[in-house]
Amino acid sequence: MMRSRHSWLCVLSSAGLLCLVVACASAPTSLTPSPIASPPLAASPANPPPQNYFGINTEGEVVNHEMLRPLAAASGAQMMRFIVEWSALEKTAGEYSWESADQVINALTENHFEPLILIMNNPAWAANSTCGPVKDLVAYDRFLRALATRYPQVKYWALYNEPDNAAYPEAPRGGCFGGDDIDGNGKRDVEDYAEQLRIAWRAIHESNPDARLLSGALAYDNFDQATAPAGYPGRGQGGIFGYHFLPQLLAYMDAHPLPNGEKYFDVLSFNFYYIYGDYWASQAGGVGVSAKANALNALLRAHSINAPLLVSETGEDSTRVGVNEQSNFLVKTYVRGLASGILATVWWTFQDYPDSAPPPANTWKYGLIDEQAKPKPSYMAFQTITRELTDAQFVQTLPLQGGEAYLFTQDGAGKAVVWSSSEAPVVIPFAATVLHVRDLYGTETIISDGSPQDNDAAVGRIGVGVGPSPVYIQVTAS
Incomplete structure (x- = not known):
């Protein structure tokens, strides 16, 4: 069985690091594996946040x-x-x-x-x-x-x-x-x-x-x-x-x-x-x-x-x-x-x-x-x-096979907006012990590492399953 190699995409925030696990080879998962490329380890905002957007x-x-x-x-x-x-x-x-x-x-x-x-x-x-x-x-x-x-x-x-x-x-x-x-x-x-x-x-x-x-x-x-x-x-x-x-x-x-x-x-x-x-x-x-x-x-x-x-x-x-x-x-x-x-x-x-x-x-x-x-x-x-x-500042798009993912910083914290490009769900893993996930209409789910909602078996990583409706994902300092 092929073992996965991972790099980390992190945005420094006042709450710590918002880190996305970027898979270089697919890991076994119950959902479609997500990232397939390795962006830079450090990311700088591409554009200042627009006013009255x-x-x-x-x-x-x-x-x-x-x-x-x-x-x-x-x-x-x-x-x-x-x-x-x-x-x-x-x-x-x-x-x-x-x-x-x-x-x-x-x-x-x-x-x-x-x-x-x-x-x-x-x-x-x-x-x-x-x-x-x-x-x-x-x-x-x-x-x-x-x-x-x-x-x-x-x-x-x-x-x-x-x-x-x-x-x-x-x-x-x-x-x-x-x-x-x-x-x-x-x-x-x-x-x-x-x-x-x-x-x-x-x-x-x-x-x-x-x-x-x-x-x-x-x-x-x-x-x-x-x-x-x-x-x-x-x-x-x-x-x-x-x-x-x-x-x-x-x-x-x-x-x-x-x-x-x-x-x-x-x-x-x-x-x-x-x-x-x-x-x-x-x-x-x-x-x-x-x-x-x-x-x-x-x-x-x-x-x-x-x-x-x-x-x-x-x-x-x-x-x-x-x-x-x-x-x-x-x-x-x-x-x-x-x-x-x-x-x-x-x-x-x-x-x-x-x-x-x-x-x-x-x-x-x-x-x-x-x-x-x-x-x-x-x-x-x-x-x-x-x-x-x-007032969110766009940082960069994130590689996500079968979906779209966008990374922002807001008030010093990192935030990702993610969705699947089809009805087939995808999973996107983050280096975190707790994630706050809000759906299209603002309903919040808190996902802890190892909880039933975690789609990544590794300790210290949380895999979020995402469908065609966008979700907002923010890491909480451990």
Whole structure:
């Protein structure tokens, strides 16, 4: 019989060492053996912990219903995404009406949420569409300066949701700069969008140097048939977004460099839904949101652009996949995002759309709470991950055959987040006498060396059996 050789991966903490046993050859076990490689014995954090990483989107329910604000705050959410409409704030050129924006932004900041504000909906007097190129750029510049000056508490501003929409006028929502020339000015709409970014960056930074301009939240998925790349799911059938929009935007930026340290944007924001995860994994490696982040980072590097990423929208429908799988997707996406150095991740959305909403919105059950404001299991999963990983610093991925494992430090202590990649469980061994293991919803199990829950027979090691739902594992000093 082959004897196992082991190395140890340890993170120094105030409670001692969090040590993972890394098997160099498989040891007999009742579950699938786990680590198969030997990472360095000492590990240093790869990225500083992000601030206000855990975000949620509100469609107005958190702003308009005081009873929901404590529920949103108790979830652990730190960032809140919301839309302000230029058309509502400046119905007549030069005449501002701030009441609706005051209500939104004051409600968010007074409840200690970091606002992420999407600027959308052009007024009719400034553009020939609500979602595309602005013709009165002087008024546009003036509006953005007034907006950033009035709300210095807002750090993150973004221009339109999904500006890579190429289906105008059939789909006139969010942004629509993915077409050829919907405003008839003789320029590609992506070039108009680049110029609006340039104007917005200068206007916002000169009004509030602490603010950051995000690109519009790029869909960069659900590509249309005209542009969908080879091997893309569905070959673009039913898609509305232009695959070439982002490369064309970055190429325009290359060809039109800006002076004096100015930028087109500070942060590249994008949306992610798991249905497209396998495609991005085949293109760039990684899993889920990490794979799409890899593809986007490669594009940025190719154009010598150094900008962090932010997930402006991600989610899963609990009716389609089930409430537990919605929770699994939520936790895995936030963990992978932390491991990928993503600045923040926003869950879409906080509350389910009501059954009475116009189709197809009446079927969208992506929320953390239902339409009666009752927390769903995903609310508890979100609450648990914010408690477990707020201010956690990613260290490195851990080798785990048949699963994923991520190592963090938090408040001086080491913590691993682990799950199996299939229904087949895996076992991951730690050098410890006692482990605290918390499940997807925060229920804690204390496992002692040699106890019935210990899946490793060796003295001084504890093997934790893990299924497809993530668990949080922390060592206790002996």
